[in-house]
Amino acid sequence: MHYQRTIKEEISIDGVGLHSGEKVKARLIPAEADTGIVFMRADNGRQKIPLSPDRVVSTQNNSALGVNGNKILTVEHLLSAFYGLGIDNALIEVYGPEIPVLDGSAKPFVREILNAGIEKLGKARKFMLVKKPVRAEEGDRYAALDPSPEFRIEFVISYDHPLLSYQRKEFTFDHQDFEREISPARTFGFLSEVDQLLKSGLAKGGGLQNVVVIGQDGPVNPEGFRFQDEPVRHKILDSMGDLMILGTNIIGAYRGYKSGHKLNHQLLVNLLSSPDNYQLIEATDPHLVQENGFQIPRWYNPDSAQSA
Ligand SMILES: [Zn+2]
Numbered sequence: 001m002h003y004q005r006t007i008k009e010e011i012s013i014d015g016v017g018l019h020s021g022e023k024v025k026a027r028l029i030p031a032e033a034d035t036g037i038v039f040m041r042a043d044n045g046r047q048k049i050p051l052s053p054d055r056v057v058s059t060q061n062n063s064a065l066g067v068n069g070n071k072i073l074t075v076e077h078l079l080s081a082f083y084g085l086g087i088d089n090a091l092i093e094v095y096g097p098e099i100p101v102l103d104g105s106a107k108p109f110v111r112e113i114l115n116a117g118i119e120k121l122g123k124a125r126k127f128m129l130v131k132k133p134v135r136a137e138e139g140d141r142y143a144a145l146d147p148s149p150e151f152r153i154e155f156v157i158s159y160d161h162p163l164l165s166y167q168r169k170e171f172t173f174d175h176q177d178f179e180r181e182i183s184p185a186r187t188f189g190f191l192s193e194v195d196q197l198l199k200s201g202l203a204k205g206g207g208l209q210n211v212v213v214i215g216q217d218g219p220v221n222p223e224g225f226r227f228q229d230e231p232v233r234h235k236i237l238d239s240m241g242d243l244m245i246l247g248t249n250i251i252g253a254y255r256g257y258k259s260g261h262k263l264n265h266q267l268l269v270n271l272l273s274s275p276d277n278y279q280l281i282e283a284t285d286p287h288l289v290q291e292n293g294f295q296i297p298r299w300y301n302p303d304s305a306q307s308a
Pocket of ligand 1: 076077187234238
């Protein structure tokens with residue numbers, strides 16, 4: 001049996017919103033089994049926003065969730081940390097229009113969650129098994145999900161820039177690897193696009209402390225890249241956060257080619273468009289898992305995960 005999890009203690013995180021530029025605060029509060037991850041604008045209406053592709057209200061340079069005009073921007077890095085650490089349930093009270101960007105990666109969230117501890121709950125975790133290939137595309141870009149016995153991600157980026165003309169990375173899901181190899185990868189942007197972003201009302205809270213800004217010869221940030229292929233790692237981080245909006249862990253193989261928040265969202269909508277595409281499974285006993293032929297990632301077993 002693979003149990004659902006929540007955080008052991010409440011966590012409070014202050015910072016700046018990447019796009020809004022406003023001072024924002026998020027409180028991560030433990031929640032009971034089957035609550036899911038639920039967001040709430042605590043400063044405005046306190047209406048609950050559960051995870052669902054239906055709640056995505058913007059995908060321009062970030063994934064935003066909302067209900068009745070109440071928006072929360074840039075949820076993807078926090079959701080990626082939850083996915084990576086196997087947190088199924090938590091209430092996220094947000095004060096302000098956005099989740100704090102911190103250093104532009106998921107690492108600070110991961111550190112806070114591991115410090116607070118992870119609590120095993122008394123109910124089985126649910127999975128969404130991908131049964132048929134699903135795809136979302138626009139021009140030469142695409143995002144795809146295929147049946148696979150384990151959760152895997154493969155991403156390719158290709159930009160009109162000598163350093164980023166081609167980066168490809170595969171990642172087979174495992175808690176330790178996520179923490180070490182994916183969670184520290186920061187948001188990036190091109191120096192040539194800064195003016196345009198600001199004109200669109202985006203990236204108002206952006207700076208070298210939370211974005212890798214890439215000029216003609218490489219990062220303008222004095223510390224450089226954290227990994228030589230940090231940008232493609234960040235796209236994997238983002239995609240995990242975007243996939244988490246489904247509200248259920250996926251067993252399947254994701255492939256992204258120059259994909260982003262918009263195509264990732266469309267992919268989830270396409271997945272849910274036909275019940276033939278997926279099967280919802282509760283990991284109540286190992287036989288069920290064997291019959292369906294999939295493997296639960298190593299970290300899903302709380303006995304083998306140090307933090308569980
Ligand atoms: Zn991102």
